Amino acid sequence: MDVPGWSGRDLEVISGLRHLGDTANPDAETRARIKDGILERLAEQERARPSRRRRILAEVLAAAVALAIALGGVGLLLSRNALPGDTLYGIKRAGESAELSLAFGDSAKAQKHLEFASNRLDELEALAGSDPGAYQATLTDFANEAKAGTAQLTQLATQGSGQQLDQLRTWSLDQRAKLAAAAVDAPAAARPEFTSSAELLDRIEARAQTLMARLSCFQITTGETDDLGAVPDSGSCGPPVDAITGQQPPVPLPAAPSSEPPPAQQTSTSTPVPTPSSTGPTAPLRPTTAVPAPSAVQPPVLAPTSPRLTPTTTPQLPWITLPPLLPGLPGVGIG
Secondary structure: OOEOOEOHHHHHHHHHHHHHHHHHOOOHHHHHHHHHHHHHHHHHHHHHOOOHHHHHHHHHHHHHHHHHHHHHHHHHHHHHHOOOOOOOHHHHHHHHHHHHHHOOOHHHHHHHHHHHHHHHHHHHHHHOOOOHHHHHHHHHHHHHHHHHHHHHHHHHHHHOOOHHHHHHHHHHHHHHHHHHHHOOOOOHHHHHHHHHHHHHHHHHHHHHHHHHHOOOOOOOEEEEEEOOEEEEOOOOOOOOHHHOOOOOOOOOOOOOOOOOOOOOOOOOOOOOOOOOOOOOOOOOOOOOOOOOOOOOOOOOOOOOOOOOOOOOOOOOOOOEEEOOOOOOOOOEEEO
16 A cells, blocks of 8 residues: 555554554453552542541641630639639649649659648638638648648658758648638637647647657657658667677676775784783783784685605515526526
């Protein structure tokens, strides 16, 4: 076939390309498999991509959280002066719990407990004749916070330098003044709670003073605890004998010898004293031998010696002479 402008070789190439395109065309099954794979990938992308409804819900929740944080901060600020029975008082107590959780270390937590206990007494002064139930609940919270702070401070003080005990004693004296001021306008129904709170402050002060007095002792506490923490020991400050290992109790030293000489022994014999004669001149006294005074140092005791053996002599036997056995030989002597 002749086509103007195309050579025979060009027409062969074009015919081969058409035939190759027909053979590369996929069949119906292959096209269906390719379509399913494409649709599956599109579905996966759609599931991974958040829908419009989900995006809106996430934005609403984020705004709600931000609003709650903002209102919480404002609520904490407004509830700082809230009193028992007020609407914002719960927010105030929740803020105190959050502060306690964020406190680092036992000492910081103990200080927070005492701070919250002091806040309860400040609230009592502002109640001014309110419902007795508010007084009772506030004093109960005060006792719980005071005991928790005291227990932690006494434990720390007996394990360290003990400086927390002085702080605890000062704190108890300050709270006693607040409690006395709040009791002036308190209702009569809340008097028992005021009395128990005053007794609690007395116990805290006494516990601090007793532990301070035993800080230099060998044993400060008994090792037991109660509602105020470490219980002070009531024994002696010195170490017990059984605590000193490897050392025996001291042995009493012997008494030093007396420097005074022993009393002189009296002898049974005495020198007769001559009596003057009435008829003649006095005879001269015979010289007497003076008895020497016993010495303070006793004479040395000689060690016993063995008696000497008397040498004995062995008696000699008599000399015996025997006659010669043969004539001409000398005789034999024995002895």
